[in-house]
Amino acid sequence: MCVTGEQNEYGDDSGGGRRRSRWLKIAGGTLAGVLVLGAGGAGWAYWKLNDNIKSVDINSALGDDRPARSEPTPSPSASAEPLPSGALNILVLGSDSRSGKENAELGGGDEDSGARSDTAMVVHIDEGRTEATVVSIPRDTLVTRPSCPLASGGSTAVAYNAMFNSAYSVGGPVCAVKTVESLTNVRMDHYIEIDFAGFAKLVDALGGVTVTTDEDIDDDDSHLKLKAGTHHLDGEQALALARTRHGIGDGSDLGRIGLQQKLVKALLEQIASTNLLTDPTQLYAVADAVTGSLTTDTGLDSLSELMSLGQSLKGLSSDDTKTVMMPVVTAPYDRNRVVADEPEAGELWESLK
Template structure:
């Protein structure tokens, strides 16, 4: 079959075809350019999606704990156990010698999101709280540790990792944890640096050689190293104990929330992707949050929460009767806390009236 387009008639027809007006050509170029951007952008997002998914580390809490858990109360609220790990292995070695690869939960917070996710309560659990610990499968050798009625809280993570920490919190509170999130030292620093630092104002100088922190009084923009020093310091403020450090951590979290709101993170795609890359490399989540889509949906559900509608307290505690260097939960007051969260209600003021946890002045050091 012949191809007439190669003959003179075809060439004449092409010569007679009128050129499209400039406006139409411009629109066509714009349309194809837009299509190209969409395709390239989609490919880029697809790349980042798989990359970020590959970054995530997860633990299957549901499989590890099975049916031995509190009832899942479906009232629109959500409870998340957030742990800061103090492993001295790998990049965290600069904060002290590696103690055989073990780690403890340096920071533990139960974040309760109220129905509608417009406000939250955060309950900090002192790491040296003496409490009952249930039997847990150990992370080394898979044996069963019998637990006991008098164990230090942060040893649960050392004994049985995330699953044992969740199980201990659930036994303490009677509240089922919907999710689990863990951040380590190095990851925390990188997240703060990716955000561009966090602005805090200190009412007096803070100097702590143990956490390498040296801040003058007044406005300070903390980089990752300084922010980590602040949330870890025990000797620079208050009575030098863990309760003062918890107050600093709570004050810093509020400053961090304000920082995220002020920089318009969701309006800066590059910074958002950088933060997503850093964050997914440095956190461990439960299986239900272990993919980018679920994690992004969870993060977006928190956008309505601001520092002013976040209630932050320490689990009501007093000096432990057998060890003055440890604390013990106040039974009646702690029950007020757990009952309030189960009912999706604010924690009543009387829950903390007789507690050591929120009586110090360390929280007023950072604004």
């Protein structure tokens, strides 16, 4: 989910960054607990969670026609297998896929109605993995969508002034990654996607989340109706809050980002207040919800690889994690859409390189 708050020239939100850093460490601890369960005789649980994760071979699909990969500085560690420490760029998508009965019911469509990237974030981790920047890309951004290879053979046509989130609907994760790389000229080293049902299950596994809304919400599209005030939401209600846009503000995607910010903070607070490692049953429920909803690139499609990533981030300081939004302005030819605000957007992406 896109997250914005009090912003600098690129939309910086250091408060959200502190919570996100804590989430990365909690995620690592959760996976560590799962590994302990497996080693303790519940290997079946490890196998099931590992088998939950779906993956796409993005590197093979895109080949060499991509931005250059960052060259890591050799590690001085004498360890035979030191933790990775190079810079990373990870594309994180929240998918509005209706695939499967649960996603179709939660999304308000049928199982064959396709999917788009409902939320997109580029997570940049600096070399040494002690600093990070999370850049949200509004789904209503108009972009030049490049030609993308299709799994069935052939490729899509180049599309001009296309909605950013249409890349996923026409070419799946491969086209989403290629479109982001075309927009940013920054190589995506990894890809992580979570779907409707998985997000709702995660919230339920954590016992729900508590949020405070500043105004009444009445959105016929997300089917959410809430009075201004504090509410404890279950998974389905939390998902509806994340998808609400027409019942608040000017009805744009940028207005929805404010609600998503509240929800992410509430979710992180709930995770922080729940001691998963002392409750194996809840730990398993949370891990099952997370892994069961994930689609990754082939470099992150196992618990051991996800665990290695989590361990490599243990030095990430909350004070050195920034959350920003790609600078955008209203499209001159469509007031309901936005375009990258140049040269600020280009300067932001260049700073990550």
